[in-house]
Every structure is written in structure tokens, then in C-alpha cells.
Amino acid sequence: MEKGPFSVEWLAQSSRRPRSPPGGTGGRESPADLAALRHREAVDSSSPGHEAEAGGGGPAVPGRPRTKFSAAQLQELERSFREQRYIGASEKRRLAAALNLSQSQIKTWFQNRRMKFKRQTQDAR
Numbered sequence: 001m002e003k004g005p006f007s008v009e010w011l012a013q014s015s016r017r018p019r020s021p022p023g024g025t026g027g028r029e030s031p032a033d034l035a036a037l038r039h040r041e042a043v044d045s046s047s048p049g050h051e052a053e054a055g056g057g058g059p060a061v062p063g064r065p066r067t068k069f070s071a072a073q074l075q076e077l078e079r080s081f082r083e084q085r086y087i088g089a090s091e092k093r094r095l096a097a098a099l100n101l102s103q104s105q106i107k108t109w110f111q112n113r114r115m116k117f118k119r120q121t122q123d124a125r
Contacts, residue, residue, distance in 0.1 A: 069109070073099045077106075081113050 096103045
């Protein structure tokens with residue numbers, strides 16, 4: 001007798017079944033299978049300019065590894081930040097293309113840099 005979906009036995013058995021290619025046969029996959037697949041894809045994905053930071057100290061959380069910006073990238077980002085602390089869409093696109101980074105990386109760098117600026121100005125008081 002086969003156990004119902006989401007029982008421990010069913011999940012253990014379903015994790016041993018061979019997988020069909022994504023978008024293939026249209027078979028049903030359990031939420032646990034989909035979560036495990038997403039986790040594996042996140043861990044397996046890598047792109048140039050991204051390296052995991054050794055000894056992060058915290059618990060291992062799946063996701064994008066920390067970006068290591070080059071000195072040239074940082075110089076251009078800092079120059080742009082000195083000119084304007086809040087970046088517009090066109091400048092974000094220009095920087096992303098010029099520095100070979102994604103627009104979300106540019107946006108996040110500016111957010112982080114504004115917080116660093118805020119801490120520095122508060123510490124100076």
C-alpha cells in the first residue's frame with residue numbers, strides 16, 4: 001500500500017525517483033520536490049565575478065554568493081556616488097553596462113553605500 005502525499009515515507013520514496021526535465025511531461029511534483037529542485041538550482045548557479053566568501057560565520061543560507069567588486073568597479077561606483085547619492089534608472093543602466101554588473105547589483109551597492117554613509121556621518125557627531 002502506497003502512503004499518501006506528504007507522509008515521511010512518500011517523501012523519502014519520491015526523492016529517489018528519477019526526475020523528468022523541467023516543462024517536460026507535465027507530471028505533478030510535490031512542493032517538497034519543487035523546493036529541493038529550486039535549492040539545488042540556486043546552489044549550482046554561478047556567474048562570473050561572484051565568489052563565495054570563505055568563513056562567513058553565519059548559517060549557510062542558499063542564495064547568491066557575495067559579489068567581489070574589482071578596484072576599477074569600486075572606483076567608478078564611488079565616483080558616481082559622490083556625484084549623486086541616489087541613482088536614476090538611466091545612470092543605473094549605464095553603470096551596469098559599463099561595469100559588467102546587473103542593475104540590481106548597482107541598486108544594492110548604492111543602498112549599502114548610503115547606509116555606510118549614514119553610519120559614518122552619525123559616528124562623526
